[in-house]
Amino acid sequence: MASTSEPAGASADSGISGASDASGISGASGTYEPAAPVLEVRDLAKHYPLTRGVLVKRRTGAVRAVDTVSFALGRGETLGIVGESGCGKSTVARLLVSLERPTAGTIHYRGEDITRLSGRALRAVRRNIQMVFQDPYTSLNPRMTVGDIVGEPFEIHPEAAPKGDRRRAVQELLEVVGLSPEHINRYPHQFSGGQRQRIGIARGLALRPEVIVADEPVSALDVSVRAQVVNLMESLRDEFGLSYVFIAHDLSVVRHISDRIAVMYLGRIAETGTGPEIYGHPTHPYTQALLSAVPVPDPEPREGRERILLAGDVPSPANPPSGCRFRTRCWKARERCAVETPTLTVPPDLPGPAAHPSACHFAEERAVVEAPP
Template sequence: MAEPVLEVGGLVKHYPLTQGVLFRKQVGAVRAVDGVDFTLLKGETLGIVGESGCGKSTLARLLVQLERPTQGTIRYRGEDITGLSGRALKAVRRDIQMVFQDPYTSLNPRMTVGDIVGEPYEIHPEAAPKGDRRRRVRELLEVVGLNPEHVNRYPHQFSGGQRQRIGIARGLALRPGIIVADEPVSALDVSVQAQVINLMERLQDEFDLSYVFIAHDLSVVRHISDRVGVMYLGKIVEIGTETEIYDHPTHPYTQALLSAVPVPDPEAREHRDRIILSGDVPSPTDIPSGCRFRTRCWKARERCALEVPPLAVPEEFRTATGPAAHDSACHFAEERRVVPPEQSAG
């Protein structure tokens, strides 16, 4: 069993809503992340999926301390890093790096590629001797599949896929243990997506990395992830191995997400169990009582409005040993295959 490198417990991020000009008072809060728990193991890729607005990107910023949590803890290798600041926080940030979603806006257009990739060495000079940094930058560019001779070019001279490779090289500069990838391929063409995903898998083995991989594309997440967590309105509602989530989903929301994945085979498409959800996603400023998915769920009962379902193995599966016995936050969880077996791999 691999050791845990990141342990997240009860993580919450609420953004206050205020009104008034001279005397501002809080009248509510946007509950972007509302109690997230998970563990990331050494060398593992944990995928986080969910609809836009469910809190995935906020979770990513919390993990790298770009945002301060309202409450909860983040432990890195057993140490609570939630309240760190100054030099202590700077040291931890060296080990937890981020790859951003947009390869166009995440790179400074006024800096050369060599300066962008080498900038971490200016912030952490102990990571590389000053006279050795240019060589390190060239090596990193070569590792991510770029021409080291292009070190003096600017971001606008590269394609989207190449820019994302530059972002990955920058993330690798300090040899981190964890990389938080916030939708790193969503802005890229499908063929380029595959190249970047394959690159990240190769780098994971080469640099002994652990990934938190955030995306809304279920097929991409399945391709790279060892475990998958499904988020809805700021909470993880189901988490398990790739096989458990994709082939044996037990939460209604996960089943609805999987049923919306495009199926290229026309014959298989006819046999797909399509689930159409009613209503819209509730506002994160007004979360429903009990189960937050109940307003769109076809299984909703009175109990769903009164009790918050825990993220645990459902009672009916606790004596089982099959793949359906994984954590799912639903009072009436049941296994349901919504994608034909031959198509479920995406």
């Protein structure tokens, strides 16, 4: 059956732009702490064991997918996480929704450590922390109708909607995300990619969660559809008071929707700050290299732009470099970088917007020609 076209009215310039006013302070460690955090992550780590042998397996090492990651998420705030493939972004997402157990560290939701919860206690927390998956083609069961997919959370949490009202609740959710309530009896293959992602968002909204973890929700979509989905998520954040952890490769998408941004490299956060701080005043060499690769449509500033080309390949997370993990590709690397691990803290000698947390011994501001937001 032919795919249904995108709903009318969901234009690329629709939706609500602008960041929430979640303010923050610098703690003793120099890291940004949003006011009234709803989610706090402290020293989170996830190591996957490497084994050898068939009958008798011996542990020979571990893949350090996530290693000592810390951040806080405020109410109504969007935290964007960016980085190269394999840096641990999706692993952080799975840990936040308890799809995997951390090797070390804690995740506090409203002051409660959820990393040790199980059974009914974990189910209650999961109602408030939902996830939107990356691929809208594989995250929806092709044998279930849209009504069954969006209404499935009500089967797990029957207290969220009385049984007689579930059909109406599903239709209201479809309408909220820009789909017709009449689509309730259709199957996923009858929708386009953007519409399937809207179905996934509706499923995430079903239980009225407080936090939504979006793991690259637009990377599998056409460029023309990405803006529609991002603007939809932005308007839903303001309408329902949601807090987002938004993971993406596209730096322009993250800049548009995020209040704060965390740049990850090889399992750790390299730099974090607000959008103007990261995009206008980057201090970590890795962030500067990422921004130098963003296409600039205006030919005049593009000609005077310096492209930063990193040497070598990304090291294996099974055998990360000692000290600073970025040192093997960094043009500023010194002997200190090999023996001392830099902490994510505000550099003492940088003024103004450049004074934000950066995990570099030699952090300094570098002029970067910005792409338009």
